[in-house]
Amino acid sequence: MRFTTKKANELIEEAVGGDTIPIVNFLRGKKNISEFVIAEKTKTEIHIIRNALYRLHNANLVDYKRKKDSKKGYYISYWTFNQKALKDVSRRLQVNKLHKLQERLEKEEKNAGCFFLCSNACVRLDFEQGTVNEFKCPECGSLLTQQDNARTIEFLREQIKELSAKA
Numbered sequence: 001m002r003f004t005t006k007k008a009n010e011l012i013e014e015a016v017g018g019d020t021i022p023i024v025n026f027l028r029g030k031k032n033i034s035e036f037v038i039a040e041k042t043k044t045e046i047h048i049i050r051n052a053l054y055r056l057h058n059a060n061l062v063d064y065k066r067k068k069d070s071k072k073g074y075y076i077s078y079w080t081f082n083q084k085a086l087k088d089v090s091r092r093l094q095v096n097k098l099h100k101l102q103e104r105l106e107k108e109e110k111n112a113g114c115f116f117l118c119s120n121a122c123v124r125l126d127f128e129q130g131t132v133n134e135f136k137c138p139e140c141g142s143l144l145t146q147q148d149n150a151r152t153i154e155f156l157r158e159q160i161k162e163l164s165a166k167a
Contacts, residue, residue: 003086015089016055023052024061024081032065032078053079060085098163105156108149116144 003011005028009021022042027033039049056062064077107126114127122139124147135144 003083003090008083008086011086011090011093012056012061014093016059016061017052019048020052020056023049023056027062027079027081028083029081031080033080035077035079038079053077059089061089094163094166098160101156101160101163105153105160108153108156112149112153113146115147115149117147118142118144 005025009024012020012024022044023038026038026042035046035049035053038044038053039046042049053062053064057064061082062079063082064079066075066077068075111126116125116127116130116135117123118137118140119142120137120140122137122142123144125133125144130144133144136142137144
């Protein structure tokens with residue numbers, strides 16, 4: 001599976017955060033770039049660069065090598081973008097989304113007809129939360145009304161079906 005730069009950046013942003021995109025864009029097509037060079041070229045402080053690189057590394061999106069600087073005596077990390085990992089990141093994100101949707105569907109089905117909405121759309125509570133709050137909105141104090149969640153359940157089923165087809 002090939003990813004356009006735009007699609008790859010969307011995936012990376014979702015997986016580890018949008019602040020990592022300039023770093024990834026700088027590293028694309030390069031190998032073993034010092035974190036100090038990355039900081040200099042992206043005009044970003046070194047501690048911010050390191051934080052972003054570690055998050056990218058945790059998602060397996062970058063690889064690094066450490067070498068000891070013979071003059072200064074400390075270690076410097078040299079980073080390379082791992083384009084091949086995008087496929088795994090995409091799959092992992094899809095599995096996580098699917099899992100969350102399935103959990104939400106389970107909760108919605110288990111509590112069918114037992115959700116309560118604020119008329120001002122402040123909150124949506126299940127029966128237990130509603131009773132604790134005496135069926136009044138904890139935000140604005142207005143009376144809660146019972147919600148039929150059949151459409152929500154159907155929507156979640158469709159989302160799960162679509163995501164499962166892509167997997």
